[in-house]
Amino acid sequence: MAEAKYLHHDKLSAWLEEVAGKMRVLAPVRQGDAVVFAPYASGVQVEMDKQATTPPKGVVFPASEELLRYDYQKNPEQPGQVDVELLPVIQPEPTLVFGCRSCDARGFVIFDRVYAGQTYKDPYYLARREATLFAVIACLRHDITCFCHSVGGGPGDAQGADLLLTPIEDGYVVEAVSERGAPLLDSPLLEPARDKVEQAQTLRDKAPRNMGNPTDFAPARDKLMAVFDDMDFWEDVSAKCISCGACTYLCPTCYCFNITDEGAGLSGRRVRSWDNCMSSQFTFEASGHNPRPTKAHRLKNRVGHKFSYYPALHDGLISCCGCGRCIKSCPVSVDIREIVVRAMGHALPAKDKD
Amino acid sequence: MTPASTKKNATAPAAKKNPAKKTGSKPAKSTAKAQKTAEPRAAKKTSKASAKDSAKKTAAQAIPKSSAKTPVAAARPINPHLAANPYLPEIGTIIETIQETHNIKTFRIKLGSDERMQNFAFSPGQVGQLSVFGAGEATFVINSPPTRKDYLQFSVMRVGEVTARLHTLSAGDRVGVRAPLGNGFPIESMQGKDIVFIGGGIGMAPLRTLLLYMLDNRDDYGKIRVLYGARSPQDMAFSYELPEWLERTDMETVLTIDREAEGWEHQVGLIPNVLLEMTPTPDNAVAVTCGPPIMIKFTLQALKKLGFQDDQIITTLEKRMKCGVGLCGRCNIGTKYVCVDGPVFTYAQLRELPNEL
Amino acid sequence: MxxxxxxxxxxxxxxxxxxxxxxxxxxxxxxxxxxxxxxxxxxxxxxxxxxxxxxxxxxxxxxxxxxxxxxxxxxxxxxxxxxxxxxxxxxxxxxxxxxxxxxxAADLTKVRRQLGDISGVQSAALEGDLLRVVVDGKERETPLKDVLAxxxxxxxxxxxxxxxxxxxxxxxxxxQTDDYKDVVDFEALPLEARFAHWQQEMQRCIRCYACRNACPMCVCRDHCVAQSRDPHWVTQEDETREKWMFQIIHAMHLAGRCVECGECQRACPVDIPILALKRKLNKEIRELFDFEAGVDPQAVPPLLSFQVEEKNINERGW
Structure with a gap:
């Protein structure tokens, strides 16, 4: 692995510009009162001090993308015959996501298990995944809503990262944590990090301790199944949910999607777009039947998927990176940690039947 | 002839005795100029970084019980086209349509060349996604058996946007096809057993593929009994082949409708009640049932009464689906994705699933 | 007490x-x-x-x-x-x-503007006209009036x-009165500037529909045009045009119904100032029908009623 480097604050813009000459660079920038990942351009102020409002999920898994274009054409020799032509579109752009947090990068590790599945893989996702590098900033302070250390990650964790930046003195220690990340360190703007590497390690080691004791969510896997039929419990914990999609769309690990045909007349686009399991349409069947008819059923599935079903299918891995955006940005402050903890401690009512 | 056959002539005008042989429909010449595209270049491997990292990572939690993979699934053919890009349909041409009932229409679809049809492998009970571009996709069972390779047959009940658009199509029209998907029936473990088919309404479609497959491999299976019910004679799909089923001596066919209808000479009564009268024995037998939820509920009770165990009862599920390949995340019941772990389940398996049908 | x-x-x-x-x-x-x-x-x-x-x-x-x-x-x-x-x-x-x-009621977006990142807030106290918080061990305060919605x-x-x-x-x-100065001021801007403003703001919309679901008057719920295929007024594409189209439909559907609780804007996870659209329509409704939704429990909402000659709408003789 390449030698660790030190990047002084003063050199940050120059270095980003240098990288931007080779590939698209996305960085957290302010838009209104929000911080979102947007293309870096010289002079743009990069927001390094806090978690971005939205995760960089869309870089690899866009909010919408064309799966294919379709085009119906009349056969000139047989006017009654209309042929259809399909054109799948996969055009990933080499990209560096700069300045996301460990949790943000780790979201894709959760995605990979599904989208690089054994039988069917998602070529659109994988093409972007391969074209995207992540330069992660280790968190030396945390938000009240952060719980990465309870779900298999950590504030200085390098899972899913290619570069790891640790804030130190007047700059960052930059370490390549993947082979793909190493070439990015090859710049005259970076200086050898020397003993700062150890200091950075010490800071990163300290960070999770500041977060308090992690919650052990492992028992949730079985417990959530045990409380599955206790609808009183689910109605209680979902009562204040307003069934919007803020939690799912801001979640770095929520990967569910919709497919719709968009277009008019003879040509158009088959589009894959983020979908939201908190919406009743998610499972609404053409017959009128809905297996998850209420928000209680839907929240149960959302929590169950993350803390029980996914772990059962993927070696105990929890489908949550602990970024806390679902809590912090929920219009009514639904707290998924609280729901899981309550489920784990929930005494089941005595069964009256069966 | 049998009364059933007179009935269906009234309701199934397009019915032909052996429609596949005649090429009444326009030849599907140069069927699709489809898919002129580079294969996705990154489909094969995940990024190095992530592969390495997941190897490096220690799972935060221990893994108690192993996640049981669907045990009933037989060999499950994978379409190499879909393995490369699971969202990209092949273009098929409708070679024939049959108006089965007022709201069910059957489509016989040919994919590409004859050679492609010969190579197209699937297992009875697997499903396909049909596309009408502009409207979208919907999932239907392939109800022709894999032993008959002239076309793929899908029967579509008109309920929503995609099915309404499908119903406007006729021979010569193109559709997108993503198939086969799902698990299919456990045909191997059913070998040597007596089979009881119990189908209600459009629920007969998934049974048809299995039934025809078994008739084409008749020696591999024991006694075959079919109970097929519909609301009325007019609601009975596949009416054009029922006379043959009724005539065959190597199977028993019972037809029933909910209420008396003029000219009907078969059973009258709800499926579970007729089933009880048929008294199929559970010894070395498997019951395969599909139909509306209320019928399934009472059919299960009847089968239990007859002594069938949960693992002797097989059914197929329906869910709203999009991707069909286990990625889009909506058709799950707990850890099971109906699109890949199903749609075929034994009742024993269903009882293991959380209550979210 | x-x-x-x-x-x-x-x-x-x-x-x-x-x-x-x-x-x-x-x-x-x-x-x-x-x-x-x-x-x-x-x-x-x-x-x-x-x-x-x-x-x-x-x-x-x-x-x-x-x-x-x-x-x-x-x-x-x-x-x-x-x-x-x-x-x-x-x-x-x-x-x-x-x-x-x-x-x-406080506007937490304003609190952030006044006090900086509050995601590590340890305590908060409302003392008279002051909001005092401790964030990451540091005390900060702001006059409450500066952070009110x-x-x-x-x-x-x-x-x-x-x-x-x-x-x-x-x-x-x-x-005593609402002069809709914010709307008037915004409308004084050139058309291009107004359009640029909304393009800039709507671009970051994530289409979560928190605005819709937090709205007490948005009652179509599971039959919203946002997802409807029939009519198919908006696509599911992540385009500013589609997001903007939804907001316009949303605002129009609330004409004469919006009570200006501001929940749409407060709920927005990316802080898009969408209440302005409803304010614009409320201003029009007030001028045309002299009506404010939800103020008089007996008043008939203008779009639920009909008059042959509306007082403030000149339907003939332009």
Whole structure:
């Protein structure tokens, strides 16, 4: 692995510009009162001090993308015959996501298990995944809503990262944590990090301790199944949910999607777009039947998927990176940690039947 | 002839005795100029970084019980086209349509060349996604058996946007096809057993593929009994082949409708009640049932009464689906994705699933 | 007795006759309150009333239509109760409204602007006219008036306009009239500037529809044009055009119905200032029909009625 480097604050813009000459660079920038990942351009102020409002999920898994274009054409020799032509579109752009947090990068590790599945893989996702590098900033302070250390990650964790930046003195220690990340360190703007590497390690080691004791969510896997039929419990914990999609769309690990045909007349686009399991349409069947008819059923599935079903299918891995955006940005402050903890401690009512 | 056959002539005008042989429909010449595209270049491997990292990572939690993979699934053919890009349909041409009932229409679809049809492998009970571009996709069972390779047959009940658009199509029209998907029936473990088919309404479609497959491999299976019910004679799909089923001596066919209808000479009564009268024995037998939820509920009770165990009862599920390949995340019941772990389940398996049908 | 104790008493006394009462309690941090669904007497103890009670709890009422529900409301929230009842979306007799004098609700976006990142907030205290917080061990403070929601600065209805119980003494309104200066000022900008503003703002919309779902008057719920295929007015594509189209439809559907509780804007996770669109329509509705939704429980909403000759619409003789 390449030698660790030190990047002084003063050199940050120059270095980003240098990288931007080779590939698209996305960085957290302010838009209104929000911080979102947007293309870096010289002079743009990069927001390094806090978690971005939205995760960089869309870089690899866009909010919408064309799966294919379709085009119906009349056969000139047989006017009654209309042929259809399909054109799948996969055009990933080499990209560096700069300045996301460990949790943000780790979201894709959760995605990979599904989208690089054994039988069917998602070529659109994988093409972007391969074209995207992540330069992660280790968190030396945390938000009240952060719980990465309870779900298999950590504030200085390098899972899913290619570069790891640790804030130190007047700059960052930059370490390549993947082979793909190493070439990015090859710049005259970076200086050898020397003993700062150890200091950075010490800071990163300290960070999770500041977060308090992690919650052990492992028992949730079985417990959530045990409380599955206790609808009183689910109605209680979902009562204040307003069934919007803020939690799912801001979640770095929520990967569910919709497919719709968009277009008019003879040509158009088959589009894959983020979908939201908190919406009743998610499972609404053409017959009128809905297996998850209420928000209680839907929240149960959302929590169950993350803390029980996914772990059962993927070696105990929890489908949550602990970024806390679902809590912090929920219009009514639904707290998924609280729901899981309550489920784990929930005494089941005595069964009256069966 | 049998009364059933007179009935269906009234309701199934397009019915032909052996429609596949005649090429009444326009030849599907140069069927699709489809898919002129580079294969996705990154489909094969995940990024190095992530592969390495997941190897490096220690799972935060221990893994108690192993996640049981669907045990009933037989060999499950994978379409190499879909393995490369699971969202990209092949273009098929409708070679024939049959108006089965007022709201069910059957489509016989040919994919590409004859050679492609010969190579197209699937297992009875697997499903396909049909596309009408502009409207979208919907999932239907392939109800022709894999032993008959002239076309793929899908029967579509008109309920929503995609099915309404499908119903406007006729021979010569193109559709997108993503198939086969799902698990299919456990045909191997059913070998040597007596089979009881119990189908209600459009629920007969998934049974048809299995039934025809078994008739084409008749020696591999024991006694075959079919109970097929519909609301009325007019609601009975596949009416054009029922006379043959009724005539065959190597199977028993019972037809029933909910209420008396003029000219009907078969059973009258709800499926579970007729089933009880048929008294199929559970010894070395498997019951395969599909139909509306209320019928399934009472059919299960009847089968239990007859002594069938949960693992002797097989059914197929329906869910709203999009991707069909286990990625889009909506058709799950707990850890099971109906699109890949199903749609075929034994009742024993269903009882293991959380209550979210 | 202070307002909170009085309110708790009123709720505790009424709760046995109701399925539930909705109020607020402390949420995941000292600056975030969260809706509280009180079903048992001990739940009432968790109730809080202060400037952090930002949610309009009337949003839950249409979904609880067949239940006997109590709800605590600020003045602006109470307009939603009136409007919902007037439109037949709730049965007023099934709702027990608990009013109290509202001194204004904080806008956490403004708090962030004033105090910086508050995601590590350890404590918060409202002391007189000051909001004091401790964030990452450091104390910070701001005058409360600098962080009150805009709607509160122009509030004319601080006391519930409809209520079955009222805790405390009604307070005086901050202002007597709403001059819609914000709308006037924005409309003074050139068309291009206004369009550029919305393009810039709507670009970051994530289409979560928190704006829609937090709106007490948005009652189409599962049949919203946002997802409808028939009519297919918006696509699912992540385009500013589509997002903007939805906001316009949303605002138009609220013409004469919007009670300006500002929940759409408050709920937005990416802070898009979408209340402005509803303000524009409310201004028009006021000028055309002299109507404000939810203020007079008896008034017939203009778009639910018809007059051959509208007073302020010149339909002939342009």
């Amino acid at each position: 202070n307002v909170l104790s009085q309110l708790k008493e009123q709720i505790a006394a009424t709760l046995p006759n109701l399925d539930l009462v909705i109020g607020w309690e402390r949420g995941f941090d000292p600056l975030h309150h969260t809706p509280l669904f009180m079903r048992r007497p001990e739940d009432v103890e968790r109730l809080v009333i202060d400037a952090l009670c930002v949610h309009n709890l009337a949003v839950y009422l249409p979904g609880l239509k067949n239940k006997k529900v109590g709800v605590a409301v600020k003045g602006c929230d109470s307009r939603a109760v009136n409007q919902l009842a007037r439109e037949g979306l709730i049965k007023r007799e099934n709702v027990v409204v608990f009013g109290f004098p509202c001194d204004g 805009d709607k509160c600065l122009r509030c004319r209805y601080p006391n519930a306009l409809t209520h079955d119980h009222f805790a405390g003494e009604p307070r005086e309104a901050r202002v």
